[in-house]
Amino acid sequence: MTSCLLSFNLLPWRGSRPLHVLKESSIRCNRLVHQYATAQQSFEELGLRRPVIAALQEAFPNVIRPTPAQASFIPALLSGKDILLKGQTGSGKSFGLLLALLSLPRKFNRVELDGKYVKSSTTTSLFIVPHRDLALQLMHWTASIHASILQTGGIDSVAQLVLRGINPIPAQVDKIHNCSPHVLIGTPQAVLEALQLESNPLKLPHLSTIVVDEADYLIQYTPRAPDKYKRDKFELDLKRHPSVTRQILDMVYSPMRQAFNKKKGIKQAQEIERPLKPMVLHRPQLIMTSATLKSQFRYSVLTEGGWFRQADDKVTIVTGSPSEVEDANSVMGGGSLVHSALIVSDDGTVRNIPGAVDLPTGTAETETTQGEADQPVATEIPPPSSEDFDDFTDTASPFNQNALEAVATVFALDVPRVALLVLKAAAPVRRAIFDLRSLGINAHGLDVLEPQSGGSFLLQRGVAPEDNPTLLVSTLATTRGLDLPDLTHVFLLGAPTGLTPDEYMHVAGRTGRFGKDGTVIAVLEEPRIVKDNTGKTYNQNEPRWIQNIYTKIGVTPRMVAHFGNE
Numbered sequence: 001m002t003s004c005l006l007s008f009n010l011l012p013w014r015g016s017r018p019l020h021v022l023k024e025s026s027i028r029c030n031r032l033v034h035q036y037a038t039a040q041q042s043f044e045e046l047g048l049r050r051p052v053i054a055a056l057q058e059a060f061p062n063v064i065r066p067t068p069a070q071a072s073f074i075p076a077l078l079s080g081k082d083i084l085l086k087g088q089t090g091s092g093k094s095f096g097l098l099l100a101l102l103s104l105p106r107k108f109n110r111v112e113l114d115g116k117y118v119k120s121s122t123t124t125s126l127f128i129v130p131h132r133d134l135a136l137q138l139m140h141w142t143a144s145i146h147a148s149i150l151q152t153g154g155i156d157s158v159a160q161l162v163l164r165g166i167n168p169i170p171a172q173v174d175k176i177h178n179c180s181p182h183v184l185i186g187t188p189q190a191v192l193e194a195l196q197l198e199s200n201p202l203k204l205p206h207l208s209t210i211v212v213d214e215a216d217y218l219i220q221y222t223p224r225a226p227d228k229y230k231r232d233k234f235e236l237d238l239k240r241h242p243s244v245t246r247q248i249l250d251m252v253y254s255p256m257r258q259a260f261n262k263k264k265g266i267k268q269a270q271e272i273e274r275p276l277k278p279m280v281l282h283r284p285q286l287i288m289t290s291a292t293l294k295s296q297f298r299y300s301v302l303t304e305g306g307w308f309r310q311a312d313d314k315v316t317i318v319t320g321s322p323s324e325v326e327d328a329n330s331v332m333g334g335g336s337l338v339h340s341a342l343i344v345s346d347d348g349t350v351r352n353i354p355g356a357v358d359l360p361t362g363t364a365e366t367e368t369t370q371g372e373a374d375q376p377v378a379t380e381i382p383p384p385s386s387e388d389f390d391d392f393t394d395t396a397s398p399f400n401q402n403a404l405e406a407v408a409t410v411f412a413l414d415v416p417r418v419a420l421l422v423l424k425a426a427a428p429v430r431r432a433i434f435d436l437r438s439l440g441i442n443a444h445g446l447d448v449l450e451p452q453s454g455g456s457f458l459l460q461r462g463v464a465p466e467d468n469p470t471l472l473v474s475t476l477a478t479t480r481g482l483d484l485p486d487l488t489h490v491f492l493l494g495a496p497t498g499l500t501p502d503e504y505m506h507v508a509g510r511t512g513r514f515g516k517d518g519t520v521i522a523v524l525e526e527p528r529i530v531k532d533n534t535g536k537t538y539n540q541n542e543p544r545w546i547q548n549i550y551t552k553i554g555v556t557p558r559m560v561a562h563f564g565n566e
């Protein structure tokens with residue numbers, strides 16, 4: 001406890017929050033984003049604390065001024081507003097949110113120490129992310145910034161993790177209990193487990209802020225189905241089996257809603273107004289973000305959950321799209337993404353998808369209008385724990401070897417340093433690595449904790465040697481939000497039925513970030529009849545599925561030069 005009491009001074013800014021500086025309905029708000037996007041504000045002007053900015057400049061000298069997205073949401077966050085934030089992949093959302101959370105005034109409790117009551121810092125914000133590697137990435141950014149603050153205290157008082165599969169949750173909770181971090185970063189399942197412990201030190205309703213990153217992945221929502229019966233059924237399922245993140249948010253916001261409703265006799269979820277007692281009054285500011293927050297998601301979380309404040313001027317909706325980006329080189333997410341797809345026949349021949357063109361085409365990521373019934377379901381899948389791979393020589397591979405060979409060919413010819421191969425959500429990563437290594441590829445499971453397996457690219461911004469490029473292998477479940485600055489190519493192995501344009505865009509968005517170019521190549525099987533797990537047969541047409549996605553996101557595929565189109 002003592003070290004923590006000493007080190008909370010690390011973040012000494014305790015000025016009162018400015019009053020709501022932005023007054024906008026969601027529509028007016030979009031205009032405001034546009035205005036911000038062209039303004040050349042500094043981090044200081046946005047309200048970040050000076051020590052945080054100084055440490056940022058020391059730790060990340062390339063981060064000179066805010067991105068348009070950051071310029072839009074940082075002032076809103078610091079003014080205490082709830083925020084729904086949609087911004088292009090690689091536009092600095094997670095990074096900027098972290099900077100803003102580090103700039104929030106620290107919260108304090110009175111605790112008994114040696115018979116006296118002293119002020120002790122408590123956790124100020126909770127940052128919920130979908131998977132372990134993203135949590136580790138945020139922690140690494142925080143640690144780099146913290147290391148650059150001259151007036152040092154322990155990193156534990158600034159940020160801590162709550163994650164499954166590293167230390168037992170009770171041990172992590174004890175650490176939080178002994179020294180509350182300013183920002184707690186965790187995955188939903190681990191946070192829920194921590195909350196369910198008797199010794200739970202996380203007083204969620206006392207937090208200043210809760211951030212849900214990749215929110216449309218973590219929170220299911222009622223689809224825009226034309227059929228009322230289907231909608232009602234979906235709603236009922238949601239109530240019966242809420243996702244873990246829904247459960248966490250309900251734990252925080254439902255009691256307040258009920259208290260308010262009881263007091264006011266109002267049935268609908270309402271904003272808790274000033275006249276209530278302070279204990280009931282406080283509700284953590286809520287921020288949800290993703291590159292793909294569809295209007296139906298926004299509507300759903302703003303109305304159904306009862307989590308967001310209801311008053312218009314207390315919720316900021318920030319939506320970003322490439323059309324708002326005027327100078328591609330001056331902002332992130334402005335690089336050009338090239339999309340390609342290869343079709344692999346059973347005889348091993350490989351051709352480009354019909355309609356692929358020979359000329360470079362820019363990206364045109366637009367909001368999609370597809371039905372939203374196929375939402376991805378967030379699952380926490382542990383990454384491969386070790387690089388000592390089993391010998392699979394005597395067992396049949398579930399992977400199409402011709403498809404892996406196509407990946408290996410493009411990788412060998414085109415990838416200068418590092419590429420990412422994304423498999424279906426539950427695919428056996430270790431087996432894929434074994435197969436790729438048999439083809440002579442320097443393949444590793446993407447694992448932030450292993451330097452060879454992504455850690456050096458992800459955390460230390462290391463540069464992969466050109467003489468032996470690396471192919472990192474991960475799954476659709478574990479790539480969201482990850483930032484691999486050196487990445488030039490993303491391979492998507494197959495197009496699982498149900499892959500949504502949103503999921504595709506998140507995968508594609510691992511490259512082509514901060515003004516750099518990137519290439520996304522889907523490697524697909526010929527249309528065929530396949531059996532599902534229950535033995536039922538269905539038509540699998542991966543090329544058509546990907547073509548539909550291209551149409552919905554408005555891109556024209558480009559030919560991969562080494563292969564023909566017949």
Ligand SMILES: Nc1ncnc2c1ncn2[C@@H]1O[C@H](COP(=O)(O)OP(=O)(O)OP(=O)(O)O)[C@@H](O)[C@H]1O
Pocket residue numbers: 060062063064065066067070087088089090091092093094095096290291332480481482483485509510513514
């Ligand atoms: N203002 C800035 N100037 C330059 N680089 C920045 C700035 N802000 C963030 N970055 C860098 O941009 C990268 C991407 O940021 P981040 O992961 O936050 O993007 P994102 O919008 O959350 O992406 P995604 O939607 O894919 O999760 C990081 O490497 C970060 O260091």
